[in-house]
Amino acid sequence: MSEKVNIKAYFERIGFAGSIAPSLATLEQLAALQPAAIPFENLDPIIGLPVKLDQRSLEHKLLHNRRGGFCFELNTLFMRVLADLDYSVKPYTARVLWGYPPDAERPLSHMVLGVEINNAPYLVDVGFGSFTLTAPLKMRPDIEQQTPNETFRLLTDGEGFRLEVNLDEEWKPVYQFDPVERSPEELADLSVEMAADHHDNNLLGASRAEKSVRYNLLRNRLTIHRAGEERERVVLEDVDGLKQVLATTFEINLPPSDVLDPALARVIEAAPVEAD
Template structure:
């Protein structure tokens, strides 16, 4: 790998202290710790800051500055870490289906990873947001797989695969991807497109997941899912409320107020405040 990777800083950030052998056990532990510690967030695009995918920039932002990032940042960092640990990793572009009508034409706007271990391939994704995987899934069609309280299935979709999640006994499509490997240039081009959309539409998405539950912020709406507990939902009505949620619920070290506050106000203005 041409870009130097700071494994110690990454391990400290996610709280990892296990074996670094390129085994399934290592992958599972890293995959659980990463999304629990490093939130999905798109604050930089919303603020109009450029998203940089080189390893030094990713480490400065996600590790040293205690920030999060969106899919291209999260999965690029995870891919680089895994490759430095001698895992075999491939990156693919994915079409997001979650929240869109069945059969709707979707362009590639997401990034997923496939890791090969001892002859078996695993789908890995530490950066989807609402349903960021908390463990790798075997890339095996038509088999249900459970992660904590959530059940997933992977089905064949033409030349690729589709990921579904079961909610209230009903299957919902999450995303689909073809097995066309993406290099750094292709990933950067996808990232630039998504970055522009998030900025122009003032789309704020933040998510963090661990064994205690999932926490999702969409615009000014915070939703908390905990196993065995009724879903909690509330709405932020001010910039200060949004900042408190970002720092307390998502454990994000906030950017300077002179950049963040106007961006969060744009988010509030773009989505009318709703009553809980």
């Protein structure tokens, strides 16, 4: 966390202007602005490019080249920004539960942050994708916590916590994490493993959250969820349709077509067929 951060470029990228005091109010603004401006996207793993977590690479990609990134990139950048602003912040790892059977053995595959303000711990996560947190959550169990998008709660789970989201009046598990600080080497190794998994399984993903609307892309299926409305779902059937959504809905400065198009074609070919 000692790598110098270009705070000016970061603030310009997310559209932040205000007090930089390491307060809860500042953290709330940053946690809402980053997921709206810097999307979750894993195009580099899908293409087969390495994911780099050094600060120079992150700033070139996420700030200057107007790309997004996956959880290790997005939360690493956010962690270093917060540290530069004098927050007490630690990286943790999590086991993703969303989309898996309750009894499934899940490996560590995700990165989250613990932030302490006035001796009170908060969970912060600007890089989950489908349910990226758009507000910090008090790291206290059994209380419902509203964000600009959904309501969440934390439950005790072993030595740590399980995050759940309220969808259609039903609580759904998102991930489990232990508040144990991880080293940069552990995070880098896990990032390499997850990037390879995304590539091998053609698991294209993109997500952006702004105010009361979420845009989620999984493989070639786009879901738009506006608060209080039915989810809108669209199947993208060709490479051009995928590229248009990635560039407009997710506001991604796309990689060159000669490397991107074949990768997106593989994603569409590997996607499950819609039932009639």
